[in-house]
Amino acid sequence: MEIDHIFIFSKNNGKEADDLVSFGFVEGSSRIHRGQGTINRKFYFENFFLEILWVIDEKEIQNETTAQTTLWERSQFKENGYSPYGLCLLNCDLTDTLFKESKIYQPDYFPKGMSIDIITNEKRPQLPWTFRLPYRGEKKVNDEPIEHSNGIKFLTRIEFEVNDKICKGHFTDYFTGFDHIAFKESKRTHLNLEFDNKTQGKKKEFPELGLTINY
Template sequence: MELDHIYICVGEKAPEGDALVEFGLVEGSSNTHPGQGTANRRFFFHNFMLELLWCVDPAEVRAKITRPIRLHEALLSPESDASRFGMGFRAENGDESDAPFPFVHYRPKYLPEPLSVQTGSQRPATEPNYFFLNFVQRPDPAEIKEPINHPNGLRFLTSVKVWLQQEVQLSDTAKLVSSLPGVEIDRADEQLIELEFDHGEQGLRRDFRPVLPLVITG
């Protein structure tokens, strides 16, 4: 499997996304998630998507059907230590039917039958929501119908580092994810994601803290 997209839980209507636009990213389309109680702002690249996710319906976020992805911990308890991140993976060669980590099936209303999101079931709240999309494959950049050519020149995600604010050891799922090429997960004093594009060939770096727990290099 390989990384498909990452989401970061943010405030209502994601004003944090304005900092990404100012940085030189072209924003793509947004959407809502009926039954899940969330909406997003999205930024697309040649092999990756960054999603800013916020709550539009607390009752749906807390609903029993939504519990497996534990968004209520990140979106409705901002002072908690719950991870604000989600890491979505796709089949690398289109031949993986199940996630390589323990999971439960999450079947949101916005997905047609029989599709489901295979959501990691053995992780502490301080770790990201790990989930596998066995119906998604790496996109052909020529076929992506979203803006992927940005004024700052960022194109391909080449590595991601995720720091977790937790004292306990990493879960087995986190260790497995961290063994993937270009992915590193470790513990630190704060929640933070660093995305590297194009192997850092431009020498570009932007730290979005405290607006977003995000650093982008390229």
């Protein structure tokens, strides 16, 4: 099971991404999500990209189409305790069971008839918003920069620290047995990304993003 990308909601109009640039990451393209009311900054790697996301239009993100996604609630994580993270998995046979009863989201910025399978985790909002794109079995081809001055190349593991008791259920049970995706009961909401099997033996904290990078 492959991870396509992860997003982190920003409360400072994406300025937290400046710290990633200072750390040595080369920034890729950005995109306005028309009709969804969000915009992003992105950082690409050999097998994954990291997206910093924030709201630019409160009416759009709360419109009839987008309201079902609970992305607005996610963006208000400082006030309501929701997880600010989104986990995008590659659309493949392995994820069919997880998304069997998922919601369908047809964003305005996608061509008509092209939709996203979403798991909002609205009953357990401390867990990440989880989704898969319509591209079946392969990642969308891009021409983004992936050479970074800090030498980081390849995502090898992610861990979500969840500020709640990890209760067994369909969502968390699905990830049992996958060593590269983990959920940890914690006193904080936090994301740990491991790159290159920690071959450099280094760690960098990004407190404004709730992010730790081990590499």
